[in-house]
Amino acid sequence: xxxxxxxxxxxxxxxILTIILxxxxxxxxxxxxxxxxxxxxxxxxxxxxxxxxxxxxxxxVSIKPEEVTKTTIxxxxxxxxxxxxxxxxxxxxxxxxxxxxxxxxxxxxxNIEKTKQYILKxxxxxxxxxxxxxxxxxxxxxxxxxxxxxxxxxxxxxVGTTGKFEIVDSESQEVLMTNDDIKSVDVMYxxxxxxxxxxxxxxxxxxxxxxxQDVTEKYKTVENKTDENxxxxxxxxxxxxxxxxxDNELSDDTKEEQKQIALKIDGQDxxxxxxxxxxxxxxxxxxxxxxxxxxxxxxxxxxxxxxxAAMLEDGPLxxxxxxxxxxxxxxxxxxxxxxxxxxxxxxxxxxxLLILIFKYKxxxxxxxxxxxxxxxxxxxxxxxTNVILSIEGLFGIAIVxxxxxxxxxxxxxxxxxxxxxxxVLKIIKKTYGSxxxxxxxxxxxxxxxxxxxWLPIANFGMVIFxxxxxxxxxxxxxxVPMLKLREEDK
Amino acid sequence: MDKSKNKVIILISIVVIIxxxxxxxxxxxxxxxxxxxxxxxxxxxxxxxxxNDIKAIAKETLGDQPVVIQKIEIYEDAVSxxxxxxxxxxxxxxxxxxxxxxxxxxxxxxxxxxxxxHTHLRDLINPYIIPFIIATVIILVYIAARYxxxxxxxxxxxxAFIVIFAQLLLFSIxxxxxIPVGRLTIPMVLTVYMLSLxxxxxxxxxxxxxxxxxxx
Numbered sequence: 001x002x003x004x005x006x007x008x009x010x011x012x013x014x015x016i017l018t019i020i021l022x023x024x025x026x027x028x029x030x031x032x033x034x035x036x037x038x039x040x041x042x043x044x045x046x047x048x049x050x051x052x053x054x055x056x057x058x059x060x061v062s063i064k065p066e067e068v069t070k071t072t073i074x075x076x077x078x079x080x081x082x083x084x085x086x087x088x089x090x091x092x093x094x095x096x097x098x099x100x101x102x103x104x105x106x107x108x109x110x111n112i113e114k115t116k117q118y119i120l121k122x123x124x125x126x127x128x129x130x131x132x133x134x135x136x137x138x139x140x141x142x143x144x145x146x147x148x149x150x151x152x153x154x155x156x157x158x159v160g161t162t163g164k165f166e167i168v169d170s171e172s173q174e175v176l177m178t179n180d181d182i183k184s185v186d187v188m189y190x191x192x193x194x195x196x197x198x199x200x201x202x203x204x205x206x207x208x209x210x211x212x213q214d215v216t217e218k219y220k221t222v223e224n225k226t227d228e229n230x231x232x233x234x235x236x237x238x239x240x241x242x243x244x245x246x247d248n249e250l251s252d253d254t255k256e257e258q259k260q261i262a263l264k265i266d267g268q269d270x271x272x273x274x275x276x277x278x279x280x281x282x283x284x285x286x287x288x289x290x291x292x293x294x295x296x297x298x299x300x301x302x303x304x305x306x307x308x309a310a311m312l313e314d315g316p317l318x319x320x321x322x323x324x325x326x327x328x329x330x331x332x333x334x335x336x337x338x339x340x341x342x343x344x345x346x347x348x349x350x351x352x353l354l355i356l357i358f359k360y361k362x363x364x365x366x367x368x369x370x371x372x373x374x375x376x377x378x379x380x381x382x383x384x385t386n387v388i389l390s391i392e393g394l395f396g397i398a399i400v401x402x403x404x405x406x407x408x409x410x411x412x413x414x415x416x417x418x419x420x421x422x423x424v425l426k427i428i429k430k431t432y433g434s435x436x437x438x439x440x441x442x443x444x445x446x447x448x449x450x451x452x453x454w455l456p457i458a459n460f461g462m463v464i465f466x467x468x469x470x471x472x473x474x475x476x477x478x479x480v481p482m483l484k485l486r487e488e489d490k
Numbered sequence: 491m492d493k494s495k496n497k498v499i500i501l502i503s504i505v506v507i508i509x510x511x512x513x514x515x516x517x518x519x520x521x522x523x524x525x526x527x528x529x530x531x532x533x534x535x536x537x538x539x540x541x542n543d544i545k546a547i548a549k550e551t552l553g554d555q556p557v558v559i560q561k562i563e564i565y566e567d568a569v570s571x572x573x574x575x576x577x578x579x580x581x582x583x584x585x586x587x588x589x590x591x592x593x594x595x596x597x598x599x600x601x602x603x604x605x606x607x608h609t610h611l612r613d614l615i616n617p618y619i620i621p622f623i624i625a626t627v628i629i630l631v632y633i634a635a636r637y638x639x640x641x642x643x644x645x646x647x648x649x650a651f652i653v654i655f656a657q658l659l660l661f662s663i664x665x666x667x668x669i670p671v672g673r674l675t676i677p678m679v680l681t682v683y684m685l686s687l688x689x690x691x692x693x694x695x696x697x698x699x700x701x702x703x704x705x706x
Contacts, residue, residue: 054673062604132614136607143606325604329570330561332524334541395677399684437636438695441629441687448625454617460680 012485016366019482023373030376047383052390052455053130053147055331055338062325063160064141068103103320107140111318116142118314119159125310126303128155130390130455140319147455148328154307160323162266163311167215170262170272176215179316181208185309187302188285195291198301200308202284209282216275219261265311345398349375352405360412363483367408370479375401377474378467385466392460400467403442407435407471408479415483424487428480436472443468503659510662519665522672523556525609529576531601533585534568535592543591544569551583552576576603611671618676622683626653629687637694639701649690656686 033044051057073081073095081095090097116135119142123131132145144159146152167177183205190197204212262272263286271286288308289301353368360367378400387393414427422430436443442464449461541559548557548571555574562568571584585598633649634642660682664671 132609134607134609136605139605141605141607328563330566332558332560391673392677392680395681399681434695438688438691440636441632441691442684444629444632445625445684445687448628449621452621452624454621456676457618457621457680460677 012488016482016485019478020366020369023369023478026373026380027376030373030379046380049383050388051331052388052393052459053145053331054391054456055333055389055394057148057328057330059146059148059152059156060143060325060327060329061146061156061159061323062141062143063321064139064324065103065107066320066322067101068320070100070102072098072100074098106319109137112137112140112142114318115140115321118163118317119144121314122158122310123155124453125313126151126155126158126307127453129453129458141324142321151303154303156323156326158307158311160321161311162316162320163314164264164266164316165312166264166267168262168264170260173262176261177204177208177211179312181205181211182312182315183208183282185305185313187305187309189298189302192291195293196298197291198288198298198305199285200288200305202286202312204282204284212282212284213278213280215261216277216279219259219274220278221258221274221276265308266316341394349401356405356409356412360416363412363415363486366482366486367412367479370475370482371401371404371408373478374404374471374474378470381466381470382463385462387462387466388455388459389463390456390459392456393463396460396463396467400464400471403439403468404471404475407431407475410435411475411479411483415487419487424484425480428483432472432476439468503655506666507655507658507662510658510665514661514665517665519611519671520668521608522670523558523572523574525614525672526574527608528572528574528606530570530572530604530606531576531581531584532562532568532570532604533588533596533601535588535594536567537592538567539569539592541569544571544588547584547587547591548573551587552580572606578603614671614675618679626650633690633694637698640694640697645694649687652690653683653686656682656689 029046033046035042036045037043073085073090075081075093075095085093085095087097112135116133120133128146130147134143136142146155163179165177165179165182166175168175181204183203186201186203188199188201190199258274260272260274263270288305289297292298292301349371353364353371356368356371357364378397382389382393382397411428411431414431415424418427446461446464446468449457450465452458452461541561544559545557548559552571552573558572560570560572562570576584581601581603582598585596585601588594589596630646630649634646637645657679660678663669664675664678
């Protein structure tokens, strides 16, 4: 009988030891990683952390008002001379030359603020989830700090572009339509056998709809041109008018000269085209990029449309800008700073865990070991979820670990106080229930934050969400069985 | 005893909040250097360097002012030095010292002093307003449902008051102690927000238990 009890006790001890070994293993992986030899060097196979711009570095872009100098030559009576003359000729004829920065007049406080708001809207529209914007109210210079990733270059080019949209007569350059005629810009997809095509659909407003109808009527493709590709691409690749090859009413006068429109963005010809039929819907569809079966290509084309849409929808920037500076700057929080923060965190944790051991003896020790394993597991989990760590995220980790510490403390306290009245499992279940009811608002907050399109807050939400979920499960699988075995072992 | 203790704490908190508001109105907040109007110079050192060495040179040549030293570009061989103000003389001294330290011949005259504008407070806090409102509304709905036995309106009002009061207290402390408003401010706001919520639920759970005990 006594031997049976001894065997049972040994079995429980072995179980506790096994759990401790598992925790140690998790701790080693979480804090130190798993190193394997790769091409004569040791490499950690555990995925690294994705860092946000405050910890990993950022792209700093500065844009300043462009100098648009207009030269005016005037005679002695103040009349403007249209012909182009050299400086010598101007002097000879007694004319005067005036140089004026046309853009400088636009650099007012209101326009700077308006430009900033436009840029913010563009950033939001193209899904930029983390940035810092600074504006100089005197010079109009705008500095942006952006996350560094595959899209950053495109975002930079988008931000600095004025976004002036024009449909002009390709020959006379008469402006037929502008941003003022645009209501909205949408992305549309069409899947055929050769893959998915992405379209930028420009929806014109009421005035624009009528204007566009008139334009399509005036610039209708004449009969002798219908079988030809009447679109000339300039500047961008593969952009064609959707209605190009549809059936159309043929013109009576087949020898009529083909008139074309040019679509311009910031004065640059994007495409030249004519229309196969009169468009009454007020929608202009332009295919962007080549059709593709690859999702990356389709997504890239769609992103391109979104960027153009963001630029066109709100109208042109009130001031013309040019990119003044564009560089990648590392975070001022370096590895050595992080090591100091981690060290401070370890010291605080060690003190708290020592209090736990001092107060609850062996139960405190087992819980402390479990706590360390939980922290390590959280660090592993964060590397394999879509969490991009920022300073907010670091605070999130500290909060999750603090909540876990409170949970463990409250379990140990209740075991100590009530172990003679109830079973350990019952005590733990009750503590779990009441504890999570108290922190439920935090969980609600975390879930809400996870869905916010602002990286620091989403990041904080995700760390709390995964952290609390993990701690609930981890304690249930590791801490609780250890404490249960230990209490039964008494 | 507990109630009188609470009264003292609330009274002290109110005094702190008033002092904080006065301080904020009179002196404003002390913004982190990265969010202020600053001057920046950049140097291409062309080789690996220690940030602390540059920091020491900056401290020696730019006077007694806080500086932010950052490595630039992927090769980490260029440096950006950010300070509240950099005069032409300070720039020359800084470049000279860097030349001495790294055996370079950089031209101080060609090193531009870049003016970096400040960040508006509203631009810093704008992205956080809507998430906070959404989260708070949902949490208040939860609290109203969970603690409906404790009088819904009173509980909601109490929670809203505690959350706002805690934030006011935090900003007052920031304002009085001149803790720089910057990267750590939002995490601090989030932490205080969570702590105030936990304080509320902890309090209501106790009250609810008492309420149930009395009624049974």
